[in-house]
Amino acid sequence: MKLTKRVNEMQFSPIRRFNPMGKKAEAEGKKVYHLNIGQPDVETPECFMEAIRNYDSKVIAYAESQGIEPLRSAIVDYMKMYGMDYENEDIIVTMGGSEALTMTFLTILNPGEEVLVPEPFYTNYHTFAKCASGEVAPITTKVEDGYHYADRELIESSITDKTRAIVCLNPGNPTGNVLTKDEMKLICEIAKEHDLWILSDEVYREFAYDGREVTSFGMMKEYEDRIIIIDSVSKRFSACGARVGCAISKNKEFMQGMLKIAQGRLCIPTIDQVGATELFKLPKEYYAEVKAEYVGRRDAAYEELMKIPGVVCQKPGGAFYMTAKLPVDNVEDFLVYLLTEFEDKGETVMFAPAEGFYATPGLGKDEMRIAYVLNQTDMKRAVELIRLGLEAYLK
Ligand SMILES: Cc1ncc(COP(=O)(O)O)c(C=O)c1O
Known part of the structure; x- marks a missing residue:
């Protein structure tokens, strides 16, 4: 018995x-x-739990395939x-942003076509594209340039007759x-x-x-027919386990394609949708509060990172990740060392090696990605452990 070429080509x-x-x-203590x-440690807003506690139905029935109204x-x-x-009809609710992405690639890519x-990009795009037998074609950006990619020449030089998005x-x-x-306007013009x-x-x-x-x-209304937006409650509302996201588009043909797939998987969990509904009703102040928290975490992590000799990192302007070059040849080997040999006062640290965030072979071997999802004190300590670990590793 054999597995598909598609799944064999996927990575963990x-x-x-x-x-x-x-x-x-x-387990070793x-x-x-x-x-x-x-995975942020910020509390999920209480309104989610409250809505679920108040959910009262004799039967947990299937929801509509496109999501509850x-x-x-x-x-x-x-x-x-x-x-x-x-409008409601422009939205299909999905099992997190992940399912929205997989469904989108199934809808817009034929086998062998590219996005x-x-x-570097969120590594699971490899898997989402492969599910549709598609390929990720990279536009390479560099930490030294602040990962800038909105450049006509850079983008156009990567477009081929297989490119779909x-x-x-x-x-x-x-x-x-x-x-x-x-x-964004420039990217819209190129896409058109x-x-x-x-x-x-x-x-x-x-x-x-x-x-x-x-x-x-x-916000790019003039180009709305070619725009597909992916969204999720996971990060914004610190509700990763709720598994609720969506795809949003004004393109009716695209939405019909997505609906066929959505109907095939029937629906996503009804109760999580009930909780998620309340999250989207939170006032604007909620976002300001969460943002301030992440800025504090970023600054704490960045300040600590800058104490490491030989690190190359630009302070990120958004999301809650930082990619940094470390003064080692292979960041994976360093991570294995941190997890198997190193400790400081019974503590160690784990990050994601960045190689898997690239599609170009060989890139990212000396880079790590850290998620600044812990409170400021823990962030400082965690990055300090990277520094202490590195000092011991390089000895
Ligand atoms: C850029 C990006 N897109 C999509 C996702 C998928 O998230 P979820 O399926 O939890 O909505 C993630 C998760 O980390 C992400 O970072």
Whole structure:
């Protein structure tokens, strides 16, 4: 018996691949600071739990395939807060942003066709594209240039006759890059000229710092027919386990394609949708509070990181990740050392090696991604452990 070429070509998530080693270190009594996964420790707003506690039905029935109406209406109202004019029919609720991405690739890619994604990118895009027998074609960006990619020549030189979409992670994971409106306009113009979809992953929409505006491709009305937005409650509301996200588009044909797939998987969990509905009704102040918390975490982590000789890192403008070059040849070997040999006062730390966030072979070997998802004190200590570990490793 054989597996498909598709699945054989997939990778295990580099974010989760080292978990068994982390678990072993914990079983041996070490405290492990987890900077490897974007799982915030911020409390999920109480309104989610309250809605679920108040849920009272004799039967937990299937929901509509496109999502329950109160949730779709709440998302429409939330988008209005930023001046975007969507309707319920423009939204399909999915099992997190992850399912929205897989379904989108199944809808827009034939086998062998490509999506352009600025690298480094959220590593699971490899898997999402492969599910549709598609490929990720990278636009290579560099830490030294602040991961800038909104450049006509750079983007156009990567477009081939197999390209079907430009993907923007805005704000970016793992880069923290936040697009300006002018940059988004340029990307829209290029997409129009080459007849491409724009797939905008905006699961970190509000996490834009230092006076940067919250931007969304939903604001590019003139190009709305080619724009697909991916959203999720996971990060914005610290509700990763709720598994509720959505795809949003004004393109009716695309939405019909998505609906066929959505109907095939019937629906996503009804009760999580009930909780998520309340999250989208939270007032604007909620976002300001969460943003301030992440700015504090970022600054604490960055300050500590800058104490490490030989590190190359730009302070990220958004999301909650930092990618940094370390003065080692192979960051994976260093991580294994941290988890198996190193400890300081019974503690060690885990990050994600960045190689898996690139599509170009050989890139990212000396880079790590950290998620600044822990409180400031823990963030400082975790990055200090990277420094102490590095000192011991390089001896
Ligand atoms: C850029 C980006 N998109 C999508 C996702 C998927 O998130 P979820 O499926 O929890 O909504 C993540 C998760 O880390 C992400 O970082």
